[in-house]
Amino acid sequence: MAKRVAIIASGGGLETAYKTFNIALAGAAMDAEVAIFFTFEGLPIVHKQGPSMLKLKPENEPMAEGFARTNVPPIDQLIQAAKESGIRLIACQMTVDALGWKADDFIDGVEFAGAATFLDYAMEAQVTLNF
Amino acid sequence: MNVQEIVAQADLVVDASGLGCPMPVVRAKKGIDTLQSGQIMVLKATDRGSLKDVPAWVQQTRHTLEEVVEGDGEYIFVVRKG
Numbered sequence: 001m002a003k004r005v006a007i008i009a010s011g012g013g014l015e016t017a018y019k020t021f022n023i024a025l026a027g028a029a030m031d032a033e034v035a036i037f038f039t040f041e042g043l044p045i046v047h048k049q050g051p052s053m054l055k056l057k058p059e060n061e062p063m064a065e066g067f068a069r070t071n072v073p074p075i076d077q078l079i080q081a082a083k084e085s086g087i088r089l090i091a092c093q094m095t096v097d098a099l100g101w102k103a104d105d106f107i108d109g110v111e112f113a114g115a116a117t118f119l120d121y122a123m124e125a126q127v128t129l130n131f
Numbered sequence: 132m133n134v135q136e137i138v139a140q141a142d143l144v145v146d147a148s149g150l151g152c153p154m155p156v157v158r159a160k161k162g163i164d165t166l167q168s169g170q171i172m173v174l175k176a177t178d179r180g181s182l183k184d185v186p187a188w189v190q191q192t193r194h195t196l197e198e199v200v201e202g203d204g205e206y207i208f209v210v211r212k213g
Contacts, residue, residue, distance in 0.1 A: 003191070026153040026184075029160035030191035070178075072151040081157055 003032035006122035008130040012041030014054040014075065015063075019131045020045070021078035027127070028085035036082075037118040038110075039092035042131070043099070046089050046110050051076050083109050090118060134200055134207055141209070142170040148177045148205060155181040156188040159210070163194060166212045171197070174208040181206055 005027040009020040020036055027034045038046050044053040054075065056064055073081075082089065093112045096103075103112060122128050138144055145162035147155040155176040163172050174185065182201070185208045189196040193213030200207040 022153050025157050026188075029153065029156040030188055031160075032191075067151075070151040071149050071154075073154060081154075085157070085160075 003027075003030070004121075004125040005032045005034045005127040005129070006118065006125035007034070007036045007128070008118070009036055009038045009042035009045055010040045011131055012057075013060070014056045015060055016042055016131050017045045017050070017054055017075045017078070018067075018072065021075070021082055023129060023131075024087050025078065025081055025085060028082070028087050032127075033088075034085070035088035035090060035118070035121050037090045037092060039095050043091060043095045043101075045075070046079070046091055046106050047101070048105055048107055050079075050107070079107065088121075134202075137198070137200065137207065137209055138173055140171065141173040142166055143172045144175070145172060146175045147181075148175050150176070150178060152178055152180045152184065154178075156184055159185065159188060159208075160192075163192075163210065163212050168212050170212050172210045172212065174210060176206050176208070177204055181208075185210075 007020055007024055009016055024034045024036055044050050090111045090113050091106055093114050143162055143166055145158050147158045155178050159174050166172060186196055195211045197211050198209040
């Protein structure tokens with residue numbers, strides 16, 4: 001069976017985006033299928049204004065300097081790499097509707113679906129993660 | 132074999148120097164996808180995690196890690212495409 005990684009990104013802040021894409025990109029590099037379900041506070045990660053909406057939590061602000069020093073790429077580059085790697089980006093339709101956002105508010109390539117779609121994918125995954 | 136000789140006989144050199152995790156393995160994957168089976172990719176990285184991560188990446192792919200050279204804060208991985 002093909003290797004498969006299923007990730008839920010539901011946490012807030014820029015740190016959730018980093019954690020999620022770090023593992024997702026490594027998984028894709030290791031020839032695994034990868035899908036990420038963005039829901040609740042994780043939804044802004046795939047919003048077009050994501051880079052300006054996402055901030056580090058105050059207690060993590062000292063990490064910003066460390067990210068720069070260790071050349072951790074900015075989120076838009078990680079998203080671009082994810083798309084090039086064939087990683088599925090699934091926005092939670094329910095959260096989108098609850099926030100009153102529109103499909104056009106999201107970056108190109110995002111799918112819109114619900115819990116059953118994620119679970120249908122995750123049932124066959126060897127690795128499931130929640131950030 | 133010294134680093135210059137290794138690089139000279141590579142079919143592809145991927146320079147991930149200066150890039151943080153997980154970019155060395157992301158670049159490695161992108162690079163090796165352009166090669167034919169049996170060809171050699173040399174991957175350069177400075178991320179300290181790559182010393183463990185590149186062997187783990189090889190373990191999960193069908194490639195072979197032929198050699199690792201470490202020095203001056205740089206790691207050179209010689210990978211044969213499977």
